Amino acid sequence: MSLMKNLERLPGLYIVATPIGNLSDLAPRAASMIEQADLLLVEDSRVTGKLLQHLGLKKSMRPYHDHSSEADREAILSMLGDKMVVLVSDAGTPLISDPGYKLVHEARARGLHVGAVPGPSAPTMALTLSGLPTDRYLFAGFIPNKDKARVDLFEEFVGLRATLVFFETGPRLAKSLAAAGQVLGDRPAAVARELTKMFEEVATGTLNELTQRYADAPPKGEIVLVIGPPGEASAPDEADVDAAIDEALETMTPSRAAKEVAARLGLKKNDVYARVQQRAKH
Known part of the structure; x- marks a missing residue:
């Protein structure tokens, strides 16, 4: 039985947030939109397939990711006038360090309906768990792999009075922590990993302390790095x-x-x- 049988199905593009780990976090409205969709746009059909299996659904899926072409986008846009197309990412809220903004931009430019179902977001969850200021923050996506690019990124934010939020991988975490400490100073920070999953962990300390913690023990899993804003220091003479x-x-x-x-x-x-x-x- 449809979970939204009393609601009107409107054609258009819908951005639907999915769990970042625990499948029980899927909102009822998100499940309903997925159930009703004519087509799901997915990053990886294997990942979304597990979610569909959890819901007991079988749906048509089409890949949409960083390597999708303009022709792919045009084909999708051509469907939005009479079909309900749902965009999901592998985890969390689509378009947050995921592809999709060009599709949304073009759909709006053409007067097509665009809707969204809010839900899980790893940066937001990490920020709330970090114990760092949340009144002003900046999410800057993935930290670059190259040493110089990593330093250049942190240098952009030296004077910004806001908490900084990044994605990072386990093997590169210690290098990023060390670079952040070198450029930004020894600020308070938090490493949040495997959020909502069995081995969820949030480690807090200064950047130097966290660098030492992970120097010889790179953590596993998906990681969000949260770095506090600069302190109120007196101006040097x-x-x-x-x-x-x-x-x-x-x-x-x-x-x-x-x-x-x-x-x-x-x-x-x-x-x-x-x-x-x-x-x-x-």
Whole structure:
């Protein structure tokens, strides 16, 4: 028997959140939308297949992921006028570090109906469990694999007064924690892994403490890294800034020295760079 037999089936695109681990977290309305769908757009049919098996359903599935072409998107858009198409990701809320925004954008641009069923989201859950400030936060997706790209990413957020939320993998976690500590300073942080699953764990501490914890013991499972905002530090005086610059210039280029000192002292990089140039002339 349909779970939504008394509700009107409207054609269009529906973004439906699915569990991030525990299948019992699937909302009744999400189950109803999946049951009624003419087509499911999925990242991996094997993963969504397990969810369908849990629901006792068999549905038509079509892949939609990072490698889907413009032709794939056009074919899907052509269905939305008279079919109910549901977009799901492998876990959590679609479009959060998952493909889909181009499809939603184009559907709206063409005046097609777009709806959503809210539900599980790993970044939100990790943030609420972390014990870190939640009044202002930024989700920045996956941390890059390359060392320089990783450092560059953290440098973007040095002066941002907000809690930072990232996705990361177990084997790369210690490197990312160390890089974050180097660039952002030894801030409070939390490592949340396997959320809603049997081995759920949330480890808290400073970035340096967590780096040591995972240096020789990379954790398994899916990980969300939460890093607290910068503390309220008093502005360093000019003598402290000059001393830090002189020390950095002994081993670094002027550009690199400016980045390092700005990050360490919580100053604007351009201001520090101007002072670095003055010091480098002496």
